[in-house]
Amino acid sequence: EVQLLESGGGLVQPGESLRLSCAASGFTYSTYVMGWVRQAPGKGLEWVSGISGSGGSTHYADSVKGRFTISRDNSKSTLYLQMNSLRADDTAVYYCARGGYTSHVALNWGQGTLVTASS
Amino acid sequence: EIVLTQSPGTLSLSPGERATLSCRASQSVSSNLLAWYQQKPGQAPRLLIYGASSRATGIPDRFSGSGSGTDFTLTISRLEPEDFAVYYCQQYGTSPPITFGQGTRLEIK
Numbered sequence: 001e002v003q004l005l006e007s008g009g010g011l012v013q014p015g016e017s018l019r020l021s022c023a024a025s026g027f028t029y030s031t032y033v034m035g036w037v038r039q040a041p042g043k044g045l046e047w048v049s050g051i052s053g054s055g056g057s058t059h060y061a062d063s064v065k066g067r068f069t070i071s072r073d074n075s076k077s078t079l080y081l082q083m084n085s086l087r088a089d090d091t092a093v094y095y096c097a098r099g100g101y102t103s104h105v106a107l108n109w110g111q112g113t114l115v116t117a118s119s
Numbered sequence: 120e121i122v123l124t125q126s127p128g129t130l131s132l133s134p135g136e137r138a139t140l141s142c143r144a145s146q147s148v149s150s151n152l153l154a155w156y157q158q159k160p161g162q163a164p165r166l167l168i169y170g171a172s173s174r175a176t177g178i179p180d181r182f183s184g185s186g187s188g189t190d191f192t193l194t195i196s197r198l199e200p201e202d203f204a205v206y207y208c209q210q211y212g213t214s215p216p217i218t219f220g221q222g223t224r225l226e227i228k
Binding site for chain 2: 105
């Protein structure tokens with residue numbers, strides 16, 4: 001059974017940093033695209049970032065480019081999202097998602113972790 | 120960036136009825152790489168359809184997807200009580216950025 005477990009969310013002040021983690025199990029982690037999708041309170045889904053199975057290719061939404069960094073440790077089956085210079089409009093539930101072998105379709109989702117950037 | 124527009128915003132139907140949800144893209148979706156997700160309150164989304172018309176594992180056959188190019192449809196043939204939720208389409212093309220539609224809320228009439 002595929003399991004994705006996010007952690008690292010919390011309350012931070014605007015301008016601060018936070019690192020999210022997603023521990024994966026139940027599949028051959030290194031062969032799948034992984035990504036992050038967020039959902040602001042009461043709003044729709046927004047794709048944030050994706051990374052290839054090897055980690056050699058990364059992509060970002062324009063809204064986070066230059067501030068967020070996605071990475072993965074295939075030896076630990078763990079996905080990360082380093083979030084710097086957080087803004088109030090980054091407040092959202094952040095979901096970890098397993099993609100396809102090369103595509104960014106979200107086959108499986110974690111339960112989400114809430115990030116709140118507020119003073 | 121491909122913009123996806125879903126309609127209607129809210130759909131009010133009764134159990135047993137047929138639901139038709141629309142997703143229109145601002146430009147052609149590469150290789151029909153279009154997915155549909157269901158989200159219930161307080162839960163993570165769940166993949167229903169990928170590649171425009173392929174059902175994900177464990178999805179009942181009352182859910183079907185169709186369309187190509189810029190116009191896509193999710194059909195639920197006979198609504199069950201558990202189908203009332205918010206539905207999102209997503210294009211995942213050949214390369215990012217990936218985009219979602221704004222969602223259609225399916226509510227009980």
